[in-house]
Amino acid sequence: MTFQFSFQHQFAEQHFSMAAHLPNNGVTAVFGRSGSGKSTLLNVLSGLLAPQSGKIILNERLLLDSESKCYVPVWKRKVAMVFQDARLFPHLSVQQNLLFGATNSAITSRFTQLTTLLGIAHLLQAKPNTLSGGEKQRVAIARALLSEPQLLLMDEPLASLDLPRKREVLKYLNQLSATIDIPIVYVTHSLEEVMHLADHLLVLDKGQVVDFGTVEEVWNGPSLALWQEGERHSTLLTATVAERHPNYAMRKMNIAQHSLWVPEQDFTDKVGQSMRIRIDAQDVSVTLSPNLVGSIRNVLPVVITGISPLNSHSNLLTCSLNEQLLLKSNLTQWATDDLGLHVGQKVYAQIKGVSFTQQNLANY
Numbered sequence: 001m002t003f004q005f006s007f008q009h010q011f012a013e014q015h016f017s018m019a020a021h022l023p024n025n026g027v028t029a030v031f032g033r034s035g036s037g038k039s040t041l042l043n044v045l046s047g048l049l050a051p052q053s054g055k056i057i058l059n060e061r062l063l064l065d066s067e068s069k070c071y072v073p074v075w076k077r078k079v080a081m082v083f084q085d086a087r088l089f090p091h092l093s094v095q096q097n098l099l100f101g102a103t104n105s106a107i108t109s110r111f112t113q114l115t116t117l118l119g120i121a122h123l124l125q126a127k128p129n130t131l132s133g134g135e136k137q138r139v140a141i142a143r144a145l146l147s148e149p150q151l152l153l154m155d156e157p158l159a160s161l162d163l164p165r166k167r168e169v170l171k172y173l174n175q176l177s178a179t180i181d182i183p184i185v186y187v188t189h190s191l192e193e194v195m196h197l198a199d200h201l202l203v204l205d206k207g208q209v210v211d212f213g214t215v216e217e218v219w220n221g222p223s224l225a226l227w228q229e230g231e232r233h234s235t236l237l238t239a240t241v242a243e244r245h246p247n248y249a250m251r252k253m254n255i256a257q258h259s260l261w262v263p264e265q266d267f268t269d270k271v272g273q274s275m276r277i278r279i280d281a282q283d284v285s286v287t288l289s290p291n292l293v294g295s296i297r298n299v300l301p302v303v304i305t306g307i308s309p310l311n312s313h314s315n316l317l318t319c320s321l322n323e324q325l326l327l328k329s330n331l332t333q334w335a336t337d338d339l340g341l342h343v344g345q346k347v348y349a350q351i352k353g354v355s356f357t358q359q360n361l362a363n364y
């Protein structure tokens with residue numbers, strides 16, 4: 001199964017030249033500054049915009065090929081789109097909204113599954129104006145999927161919701177993405193949404209694809225530096241939930257051959273499960289010896305791979321835990337000089353367990 005696109009297009013001021021080979025399941029988040037071309041990409045994929053040249057193949061189906069003059073129109077593409085606002089029909093009930101555009105086979109086979117999965121089964125008789133923003137978006141997502149698309153495009157679907165609603169819909173989206181077997185292309189401005197939801201990340205800048213890879217690869221690389229300025233640098237690692245401490249409300253998380261202790265969250269039924277863990281550079285310090293008598297329990301041997309100035313008084317250290325895994329640390333210039341730190345040096349990274357909150361962890 002293939003999902004690939006390439007296209008060129010010129011608006012008055014802006015030239016677009018994008019190409020990528022995307023996974024044909026899971027969530028690919030599209031991230032980039034305002035004006036980088038995220039909506040333009042969705043419009044080209046959905047068929048709302050015909051680019052000057054290009055080619056799109058989805059599941060061996062040619063949706064666009066400027067060379068052979070093939071252009072499958074929007075309504076024949078089997079591509080569904082969810083927008084920032086739910087765009088429900090106000091005069092129809094939730095059920096009528098859901099049935100609008102649904103295929104017969106989806107109504108028979110998926111209606112109950114989708115309405116249950118998205119937590120809207122009890123709302124079927126309600127009118128949209130009685131629903132919360134989060135409920136409306138969940139109805140919009142179910143409606144999109146009931147058209148049995150082969151591709152789901154989401155253009156900042158959580159952007160108009162407040163934080164509690166965002167988290168509520170994210171939880172549903174998470175379960176959904178693990179269940180449906182089509183690619184989801186998800187435009188967002190939020191790294192929190194990327195961390196919780198996406199498998200892959202496509203970064204756009206000035207109408208071009210500047211990075212693509214797993215979320216961890218891209219997050220830990222240079223493309224997101226713009227969004228992680230100053231104190232906000234972090235690395236994203238995959239950890240496996242292990243045992244709870246017998247005496248303290250702490251939980252062991254295994255990362256490669258190392259382990260970290262983090263404050264106990266709602267982990268009880270997650271032992272053995274993989275989770276993403278975001279380690280903020282400001283919570284990581286560096287010492288020359290393991291210092292196991294100190295108050296910090298999380299001490300990992302690392303090698304310094306980079307030291308770059310963050311501002312007039314501090315540096316960002318990049319340290320490798322092994323060939324694939326990185327940690328970053330914000331360290332004052334004073335401490336850098338005192339410890340005589342240099343690239344290639346073997347040191348110990350200390351991570352404050354107490355600073356981990358639910359926000360540092362994601363199921364995915």
Ligand SMILES: Nc1ncnc2c1ncn2[C@@H]1O[C@H](COP(=O)(O)OP(=O)(O)OP(=O)(O)O)[C@@H](O)[C@H]1O
Pocket residue numbers: 011012013014032033034035036037038039040041
């Ligand atoms: N129909 C159009 N005509 C002319 N220029 C356009 C058109 N649509 C988009 N553009 C230009 O193309 C650029 C990219 O727009 P696009 O909406 O794809 O960016 P975006 O990354 O989705 O931005 P945002 O995050 O603000 O939604 C912008 O500079 C915009 O002005």
